[in-house]
Amino acid sequence: MKPGFSAIEPSARLERDRAELAAIIDRSTGTDGHHPTALPALNFFRAGTPGTQVCTMYEPGLALVAQGAKQVLLGDETYRYDQANYLVTSIDLPVSSQVVDASPERPYLCAMLRFDVRAIAELLAGTDLPASSATTARGIAVSPLSEELLDTVLRLVRLLDTPGDLPVLAPLIERELLYRLLTSEQGPRLRHVATVGSRSHQVSHAIDWLKNHYHEPLRIDVLAGTVNMSSSSLHHHFRAITAMSPLQYQKQLRLQEARRLLLAGQCDVASAAHRVGYESPSQFSREYSRLFGAPPLRDVEQLRRAGCAGEVVSLAG
Structure with missing residues (x-):
């Protein structure tokens, strides 16, 4: 080591990099909500106060918190991530999320990067990484944040200040x-979800089918045949990855899309119910209330008052 230089302690390096990431997100946002960046796969999220639970869709990706904390509910399971822990989603999952640590002085600040599973498969094909295990794992998890991962994300985010470097350097990072x-x-x-022929890969294709056909009646035998699985195998592995059955997953998709339509003012309750596949408006209202905690019109009004409408996303988005 050269005279006059000292190594930065690991914890000090993490805090330094985290503070820089927080500063970049802070100046890039300014208002609460989602904020797209010049990198299509990268988004920032800011919240100045703890929020209510919002049902939304988490796509495959990484969520790295620079300040504050958030929790995600998948079925009966709770995943909390904060400055010390990042969240990874390997598959599209309908969840409830809630900011639990934020204040006007120290807002919740998060960088979110969407994954392209095909890019993971291409990277696996060109490396000597271990083969995928045969175990089907839940499609969401939280892990301790490492210096190397935070440094990589920070270098990617820094490129936003030099737009000319983005086309060349961003794909590398x-x-x-x-x-x-x-x-x-x-x-x-x-690796499991990106490996062709794995159970996770097959479930991923089943989810793609459900997202494109959520408004249609669901026949499990047809869906299972589409992804080359038996009905029993599809049920088992689908639940292992998503914590719900295909029918429950489809119901979440329908209700979330109906909620988005109502928030956008595109139709009334009966029309929204019909557009997402319900034949009975009364059944739609009961299931909507059970999932979101209030009847459709009251729920939409509450979301608008709370400023949460931006967290409700389209199935196509």
């Missing part, structure tokens, strides 16, 4: 980020 995750404790989870 995004590839490095995937490599960091594939060599972390979350590696087996991501």
Whole structure:
């Protein structure tokens, strides 16, 4: 080591990099809600106060918190992530999320990067990483944040200040980020979903089918045949990954899309129910109230008053 230089302690390096990431997100947002960036796969999220539970869709990706904390509910399971822990989602999951640590002085600040599962598969094909295990794992997990992962994300975010560098350097750093995750404790989870023929890969295709046909009647035998699985195998592995059955998953998709339509003012309750596949408006209202805690019109009004409408996303988005 050169005279006059000292190594930065690991914890000090993490805090320094986290503070820089928080500063970049802070100046790039300014208002609560989701904020897209010049990188299509990268978004920032800011919240100045703890929020209510919001049902939304988590896509495959990484959520790295620079300040504050959030929790995600999947079925009966709760996943909390904060400055010390990142969240990874390997598959599209309908969840309830809630900011639990935020204040006007120290807002919740998070960087979210969506994954392209095909890019993971391409990276696996060109490396000597271990083969995927045969175990079907839940499609969401929380892990301790490492210096290497935070440094990679920070270097990617810094590129926003030099737009001319984005086309050349961003793909390289995004590839490095995937490599960091594939060599972390979350590696087996991501490798499994990206491996053609694996149960996670087949369930991923089943989810794609459900997202494109959520408004149609669901026949499990047809869905199972579409993804080359038996009905019993599809049920077992689908629940293992998503914590719900295909029918429950479809119901969540329908109700979330109906909620989005109502928030956008595109139709009334009966029309929304019909557009997402319900024949009975009364059944739709009962199931909507059971999931969101209030009848459709009251729920939408509450969301608008709370400023949460931006967290409700389209199935196509």
